[in-house]
Amino acid sequence: MSDDADPRSAALGTEGLSKHFGGIVAVDEVDLAVESGELRAIIGPNGAGKTTLFNVVTHALAPTSGSVYLDGEDVTDVPQERRPHLGLARSFQSNELFAELSVLENVRVIAQTAADGTFSFSLLGDGRAVRADEARDILARVGLSEHAETEAKNLSHGDQRRLGIAMAIATEPSVLLLDEPTSGMGPGESRETVELVQSLQDDLGLTVLMIEHDMEIVLSVSDRITVLNRGSVLATGTPDEIQGDDDVQDAYLGGVREEL
Amino acid sequence: MSRDATAGVLERLGAVELGVWQVPLGLLAVAVLLRPVVSHDLMLGYPQVATSFLIWMIIVASFNLLMGYTGLISFGHAMFMGIGTYSVAIALSSFAVPFLVAAPLGILLSAGVAYLVGRLIAHKGEIYFAMLTLAFAKSAHFVANYNPGGLTGGTTGLADGTMPAWIETSRGFTYVALGGFRIDWYWAVAAVFVVGMLLLWQLVRSPFGRTLVAVRENEALARAMGVDVRRYKVWAFTFAAAFAALGGVLLEINNQGATLSELSIVTSGNIIIMAVLGGANYFFGPLAGVFVWMFVEEYLADFHTLVLPLTEVPLARIELAGVLVYWQFFLGLLFVVAVLVSPREGILGLLKTVLGRLSARIRGESE
Ligand SMILES: Nc1ncnc2c1ncn2[C@@H]1O[C@H](COP(=O)(O)OP(=O)(O)OP(=O)(O)O)[C@@H](O)[C@H]1O
Ligand SMILES: [Mg+2]
Numbered sequence: 001m002s003d004d005a006d007p008r009s010a011a012l013g014t015e016g017l018s019k020h021f022g023g024i025v026a027v028d029e030v031d032l033a034v035e036s037g038e039l040r041a042i043i044g045p046n047g048a049g050k051t052t053l054f055n056v057v058t059h060a061l062a063p064t065s066g067s068v069y070l071d072g073e074d075v076t077d078v079p080q081e082r083r084p085h086l087g088l089a090r091s092f093q094s095n096e097l098f099a100e101l102s103v104l105e106n107v108r109v110i111a112q113t114a115a116d117g118t119f120s121f122s123l124l125g126d127g128r129a130v131r132a133d134e135a136r137d138i139l140a141r142v143g144l145s146e147h148a149e150t151e152a153k154n155l156s157h158g159d160q161r162r163l164g165i166a167m168a169i170a171t172e173p174s175v176l177l178l179d180e181p182t183s184g185m186g187p188g189e190s191r192e193t194v195e196l197v198q199s200l201q202d203d204l205g206l207t208v209l210m211i212e213h214d215m216e217i218v219l220s221v222s223d224r225i226t227v228l229n230r231g232s233v234l235a236t237g238t239p240d241e242i243q244g245d246d247d248v249q250d251a252y253l254g255g256v257r258e259e260l
Numbered sequence: 261m262s263r264d265a266t267a268g269v270l271e272r273l274g275a276v277e278l279g280v281w282q283v284p285l286g287l288l289a290v291a292v293l294l295r296p297v298v299s300h301d302l303m304l305g306y307p308q309v310a311t312s313f314l315i316w317m318i319i320v321a322s323f324n325l326l327m328g329y330t331g332l333i334s335f336g337h338a339m340f341m342g343i344g345t346y347s348v349a350i351a352l353s354s355f356a357v358p359f360l361v362a363a364p365l366g367i368l369l370s371a372g373v374a375y376l377v378g379r380l381i382a383h384k385g386e387i388y389f390a391m392l393t394l395a396f397a398k399s400a401h402f403v404a405n406y407n408p409g410g411l412t413g414g415t416t417g418l419a420d421g422t423m424p425a426w427i428e429t430s431r432g433f434t435y436v437a438l439g440g441f442r443i444d445w446y447w448a449v450a451a452v453f454v455v456g457m458l459l460l461w462q463l464v465r466s467p468f469g470r471t472l473v474a475v476r477e478n479e480a481l482a483r484a485m486g487v488d489v490r491r492y493k494v495w496a497f498t499f500a501a502a503f504a505a506l507g508g509v510l511l512e513i514n515n516q517g518a519t520l521s522e523l524s525i526v527t528s529g530n531i532i533i534m535a536v537l538g539g540a541n542y543f544f545g546p547l548a549g550v551f552v553w554m555f556v557e558e559y560l561a562d563f564h565t566l567v568l569p570l571t572e573v574p575l576a577r578i579e580l581a582g583v584l585v586y587w588q589f590f591l592g593l594l595f596v597v598a599v600l601v602s603p604r605e606g607i608l609g610l611l612k613t614v615l616g617r618l619s620a621r622i623r624g625e626s627e
Contacts, residue, residue: 081488089485
């Protein structure tokens with residue numbers, strides 16, 4: 001079982017993508033072909049290489065070997081800061097924020113970057129007014145309007161997770177990589193967050209790759225699931241296929257089938 | 261005044277976000293009030309140093325564009341100021357180039373050097389960046405000391421022929437004489453101060469400046485969200501150098517030439533200390549830092565000549581003057597305390613907290 005589609009014609013594709021840290025092979029010859037509009041879950045045990053896969057796909061880390069394709073174009077060597085401008089955005093597993101800036105400013109400065117490009121000599125006018133309306137709209141979408149003027153570091157954990165999504169959305173992506181958007185949330189809040197992701201996906205026409213540990217969520221919302229283990233793809237398929245896969249059962253899912 | 265009104269005033273005094281008019285008005289107030297305040301009998305009692313205060317405020321504020329707004333800590337900022345000072349001094353003394361031509365060239369040269377150095381080192385990690393700026397500043401000092409082609413005057417610096425013809429001095433005061441006009445040097449500097457600081461403020465509040473702040477807050481996140489962090493840092497470094505050189509060219513006239521101390525590491529260190537002391541988080545922080553540092557320097561260095569009531573008290577007479585002349589030690593101590601308590605807040609941050617508490621107390625709120 002694997003991705004049948006051609007990575008070079010997918011919304012996001014990888015071919016033989018690998019990342020080595022010295023002797024550790026964190027990502028091992030990964031082939032992905034995520035189709036436009038798909039919600040792809042990436043699952044796997046701790047240390048499987050899920051975050052590292054995101055890091056090499058976004059070029060936060062240079063891959064050791066292999067290629068990355070965005071809408072059919074080879075972007076393997078495109079620097080990290082260019083990628084959001086090509087439609088590839090991500091959120092982080094840890095809460096990455098502009099901690100001492102207001103929630104609004106966190107989103108606004110990224111919306112400004114999306115409009116101005118990787119660098120711009122915009123030396124005139126009041127920066128805080130640029131794209132502020134767009135930023136407010138995004139905050140409203142993720143339910144953070146009432147905290148617009150709060151310093152980001154003072155948000156609750158769950159709100160900081162949502163702010164991470166809001167910032168990624170502010171780049172105006174077509175492909176969105178979410179690294180455990182529900183981590184540290186209770187069941188109810190997790191469910192709400194996943195619904196938020198789904199509604200954003202529908203409204204904005206996004207392709208979403210989501211790393212997620214909660215199997216109940218994964219099985220209910222994904223179009224397809226990719227299982228990583230020790231850096232390589234163990235299986236890719238629909239939720240039904242993955243649940244029926246013996247390799248996956250042995251290596252990872254354990255007792256989940258019985259529970260469901 | 262009613263309690264609420266008083267509290268309101270205090271709150272506004274301590275407001276974090278200065279509105280559109282507050283900064284320009286604040287700068288004007290500093291320019292207009294500084295000299296009368298400094299020369300008041302209860303303060304220093306003489307006005308001449310006020311001009312130096314203003315010039316150093318520009319220089320330290322230019323440094324804070326790096327430290328406060330971009331999160332870049334340079335240990336060699338004096339180099340970029342010194343390039344301005346030396347450019348003008350060399351142009352006047354060796355090439356008879358008019359000041360008004362030499363000054364912009366000096367500023368451009370400083371910015372150009374900063375751009376090249378920035379391209380080389382701006383992407384390095386914090387410690388390496390700091391070390392490299394130190395190394396560059398040290399080599400600039402070395403070059404000036406080496407006196408290549410007799411241009412820089414070596415250890416003695418440059419004094420002869422370094423003053424433009426339109427600068428006049430009489431009885432300790434300096435004047436700018438243009439045509440039939442004669443204006444006080446202080447007011448010429450004050451005008452440059454206000455314009456220069458307004459430009460710096462616009463830089464900070466512009467979309468460009470807001471991106472710098474994002475870089476300061478979280479460089480990795482900014483990069484992941486599409487910001488070319490390296491280029492922003494290089495240009496912040498370049499602009500900061502240009503403003504430092506603006507202060508540097510003023511210093512050339514103010515100090516009547518150029519001396520090696522303008523390029524020294526000690527001067528770079530003092531710039532950092534003044535910025536931190538005042539409060540790197542605030543646009544007016546460096547101004548407060550310069551004021552306190554230079555005021556204390558002047559005041560305490562003169563302390564032994566002052567006759568204070570204290571000296572009548574037998575206990576206080578013991579060596580008080582002798583101790584206080586080591587003003588740098590006490591300011592150093594204050595600096596250490598500021599860093600330990602809150603490295604980015606400084607005197608202005610402290611003031612803000614105190615005013616906030618005070619206004620809360622007046623309102624009768626419990627804390
Ligand atoms: N920058 C790095 N340097 C060295 N080793 C790294 C680095 N980043 C990750 N690794 C290693 O690569 C492996 C994969 O780590 P990664 O963070 O990608 O796992 P993960 O699947 O995201 O795990 P988790 O579910 O805990 O988030 C681990 O063995 C990790 O220690
Ligand atoms: Mg991870």
